[in-house]
Amino acid sequence: MRVRHLAGAVAAATLVAIAGPAATAQAETGIFRYSLPGGNEGSIEDPMTYQCYELESPDKPVSLGFNNTVFVAELYADGGCQHPVGTEVRPNSGFRSDPSLGVQFRPAGTAAEPAATPQASTTTLL
Secondary structure, rough: OOHHHHHHHHHHHHHHHHHHHHHOOOOOEEEEEEEEOOOOOEEEOOOOOOOOOOOOOOOOOOEEEEEEEOOEEEEHHHOOOOEHHHHHHHHOEEEEEEEEEEEEEEEOOOOOOOOOOOOOOOOOOO
């Protein structure tokens, strides 16, 4: 009985040692890379959905890059993601756009802004 308990504890510890860090870390979603004026580059690693990321400072707008994430990236003219530039970058695609200071990610296949769905009304006649 004691041997089975010890073997179970060793197996559980091994599983935690192997899977523990991976299970608690944020899922890998990819890297969004962009070019800055002057030839420098920037990147956002493993972005989260619906969070606004400021790309750089207002004097260094971004207009070229590559979206190597699992998400659609929408570019914004401001760092607060309030004014869309009109450029959406599909996963694993490059882009050239108007100068952008912010980016926000959303799952592929979802609308930029969820449209309001009118509720159907049903009337039951007795």
